Amino acid sequence: MTDLTVWLALLAVFxxxxxxxxxxxxxxMFQLFxxxxxxxxxxxFSGMTGYISLGHAVFYGLGGYVMALSWMTLPLWVALPLSAVVAAVFAFLAGLPSLRVRGPYFVILTFGLAEFVKFIVIAIESSLGMSGRLLLGAPDVSVLVYAMLGLAALAVALVMGLRHSRLGMALWSVREDEVAAMxxxxxxxxxKLLAFVLSAVIPAMVGALAVLxxxxxxxxxxxxPITSFTIVTMAIIGGSERPAGPVLGAGFIMLLSEILWSRAPEFYMMLLGVLLLGFVLFAPDGIVGKWQSRRRGKVV
Structure with missing residues (x-):
């Protein structure tokens, strides 16, 4: 079967x-998607460029905040794309200065940016005399799960499209040698800025649905920040350069969570740390990379 057939079959199962x-x-299933x-x-963004971001939580949170502010004021079909637009504008404005640095400086900068925005939102809510917002009349999970499936499919399709596009080739060249690419x-x-903006759109809508x-x-x-750390962990374990990586990484961690989290949360966190170290040291290409290496070895 072709890769497209496999993906369509998996989508049908989901x-x-x-x-x-x-x-x-x-x-x-909602959480998995x-x-x-x-x-x-x-x-x-990060898998294609090599710029490791710990700021995805800010896009996720902004999307949730936009939904919370607009709920019962704007229809859902307006509020959801509005959250994506707000996150895209923020990513554009934040990316202009932050993408001038790379390596550990970029990691620290994105983490600090997410924390900065978090406390700005907290300050705004405190000034309004609120510590949280209750959303009444939200759609049932049976409806939301299919909306989240659509976002998951869109995100995987984005990665697949980038890998076979001129933009993707440009991003790969940045990852390999930015100076030479320039x-x-x-x-x-x-x-870099375009990829950063694209990577912000879907997390914002995910956050909006998560609030609902x-x-x-x-x-x-x-x-x-646990959101950002978990994303990076799933990407590394699954294989951060391939479309199948997010599916396998998220599925693996979700299965581990369902088995261990409610019974032994401390052991779950320790095991998660050990797994992350093990994959970084012994299988840096993740589950997908390890499986493909074994396939090539059998063919040879």
Whole structure:
């Protein structure tokens, strides 16, 4: 089977599962699709350019905040894309200065930016006399899960499209040698900024749907750095350069979470740290890269 056939078959399975599962199962699938969408959007920028970002939580949180502010004022079909537009504008404005640095400086900068925005939102809410916002009349999870599936499919399609596009080739050249790419005429600043903006759109809509799912907006939770760390972990474990990586990484961590989190949360966090170290040291290409290496070895 071709890769497209496999992806369409997987999409069909994901589309059927929520219909046959109960409320709990639909909630699990909602979370799985959310993590796939978040991780794939991260891969679309960081996996392609080598700029490791810890700022995806800010796009996720902004999307949730826009939805919380506009709920019961704007229709859902307006509020959802509005969250994407706000995140894209913010990514553009923040990317102009932040993409001038790279390596550990960029990592620290994106982490600090996310924390900065989080406390600005907290200050705004405190000035309004609010610590959180309750969203009444939100759609049922049976509806939201399919919207999240659409975002997950869109995010994976974005990664696939980038890998076979001129923009993707330009991003790869930036990753391999940014100075050489600039010398060869690649508009480095423009392609990095475009990828950064594209990677912000989907997390914002994921955050907007997540707020509807929880029916409550709380800044500390929505802008939590754990979101960014979890995305990076899933990308590394799955394989941060390939479209299948986010699906496998998110699926693996979700399965681990369902098995261990409620029974032994401390052991779960320790095991997650050990797994991350193990993949970084012994399988830096992730599950997908390891599997492809074994296939090539068998063919040879």
């Amino acid at each position: 589309a059927v599962l929520p219909a046959v599962l109960g409320t709990y199962g639909q909630g699990v 959310a993590w796939i969408a978040l991780t794939a959007s991260w891969v679309a 010398t060869l005429g690649v508009p480095v600043t423009k392609v 799912r929880s029916t409550y907006f709380e800044p500390m939770q929505m802008f939590s």
